[in-house]
Amino acid sequence: MNLIEAGIAAPGKKFAIVVSRFNHFVVDSLLDGAVNALKHYGQVSADDITVVRVPGAYEMPLAVRKLAKSGDFDAIIAVGAVIRGGTPHFDFVAGECNSGLSRVMHEFEVPVANGVLTTDTIEQAIERSGTKAGNKGAEAALSALEMVNVLEQL
Numbered sequence: 001m002n003l004i005e006a007g008i009a010a011p012g013k014k015f016a017i018v019v020s021r022f023n024h025f026v027v028d029s030l031l032d033g034a035v036n037a038l039k040h041y042g043q044v045s046a047d048d049i050t051v052v053r054v055p056g057a058y059e060m061p062l063a064v065r066k067l068a069k070s071g072d073f074d075a076i077i078a079v080g081a082v083i084r085g086g087t088p089h090f091d092f093v094a095g096e097c098n099s100g101l102s103r104v105m106h107e108f109e110v111p112v113a114n115g116v117l118t119t120d121t122i123e124q125a126i127e128r129s130g131t132k133a134g135n136k137g138a139e140a141a142l143s144a145l146e147m148v149n150v151l152e153q154l
């Protein structure tokens with residue numbers, strides 16, 4: 001059996017993190033988790049991490065596409081929080097964000113890790129941004145680290 005598997009150390013690789021300002025009270029924790037994971041587990045230096053802030057999750061795919069098209073980054077991490085309100089707007093924002101990120105990843109063959117929370121309640125978002133349900137920003141960063149190394153072997 002031939003198994004292609006990779007670790008998460010990626011010193012010298014370049015990462016971009018696209019972070020939305022909406023719900024920044026949880027998104028800032030997701031960003032911290034992603035940056036710390038890149039530095040601590042990935043051995044990525046701060047000089048190789050670029051952070052791009054956008055207004056909301058709906059705007060993320062456009063920024064991610066520009067970054068992917070530049071060819072300057074080995075992986076891109078998207079962190080944000082779409083929290084359901086009182087109208088169907090949640091479905092459109094979350095749907096367009098997720099499908100847009102996926103489209104960019106496949107079009108440019110650059111890992112785009114999805115650290116965008118889509119929750120029904122604020123409490124669910126808080127739980128997933130560094131409390132009892134982990135930090136989805138950190139998890140997305142770990143995915144990006146592994147995918148950079150896996151793709152290098154393919």
Ligand SMILES: Nc1c(NC[C@H](O)[C@H](O)[C@H](O)CO)[nH]c(=O)[nH]c1=O
Binds near residue numbers: 022081
């Ligand atoms: N409600 C949330 C939004 N809404 C804003 C949109 O993302 C977009 O910025 C606006 O529609 C203007 O184009 N964004 C989030 O990231 N999270 C939300 O819960």
Ligand SMILES: CC(=O)[C@@H](O)COP(=O)(O)O
Binds near residue numbers: 087
């Ligand atoms: C995800 C959203 O756009 C949502 O937070 C907006 O809230 P509402 O549906 O009450 O306008």
